[in-house]
Amino acid sequence: MNTSDAHSITVGGTPVTPEPADALLWLDVETTGLDPNECSILEIGAICTSLDATREFGRYETVIHIQTEQLLDISLKALKMHTANGLLAACEQSGSSEQEATDDLADFIDRLTSEQGLTLHPAGTNIQRFDLPAINHLLEQHECHGFLANQLHYRAFDMTTIRLLWQSLGHNPYQHHQHGTHRVHDCLTRDITEYRTLRQHIKDHTA
Numbered sequence: 228m229n230t231s232d233a234h235s236i237t238v239g240g241t242p243v244t245p246e247p248a249d250a251l252l253w254l255d256v257e258t259t260g261l262d263p264n265e266c267s268i269l270e271i272g273a274i275c276t277s278l279d280a281t282r283e284f285g286r287y288e289t290v291i292h293i294q295t296e297q298l299l300d301i302s303l304k305a306l307k308m309h310t311a312n313g314l315l316a317a318c319e320q321s322g323s324s325e326q327e328a329t330d331d332l333a334d335f336i337d338r339l340t341s342e343q344g345l346t347l348h349p350a351g352t353n354i355q356r357f358d359l360p361a362i363n364h365l366l367e368q369h370e371c372h373g374f375l376a377n378q379l380h381y382r383a384f385d386m387t388t389i390r391l392l393w394q395s396l397g398h399n400p401y402q403h404h405q406h407g408t409h410r411v412h413d414c415l416t417r418d419i420t421e422y423r424t425l426r427q428h429i430k431d432h433t434a
Contacts (some may be wrong), residue, residue: 259301263360272411292322329369350384
């Protein structure tokens, strides 16, 4: 069934509304620091996939324009990292305003739930500890109060859990993580690719 089709199913003459399809909303942010309630977001990325990550329902990425005064509180690690990968230059030269990023992200998520009928489970690395709180803080600052709580399912998927499971079995789940660019596209692609690989391995050994 095409999840973008808005229609009812009729059984015995009684209209039945289709159940929402579960999906993973992979999220990643790059920021000026490690406190999600204090740092500024430099870049936001979101990719929505099916639960098995074989289908993509939509994606959103934006660089957020940063003011000079916001750089006064940037951590040394973030300064070095995002100077090297070009993100700070991109944020200074262009990018969306925080308000534009808030509106666009909220619209993207709303379309997934209202138009495509998806139940969104937030997914990513340390998603509930950092990325979700950072995004929620941005949304709250721009009058989107309670938006994530209303739009996203409380059951989240954290890649750290599956990596620790993999490590407990004697593998090194972080062997390919050393040379990432620390840009949202790269981080999201890594997480989704790794999830597909580990999921297939589990499937092959439990079928």
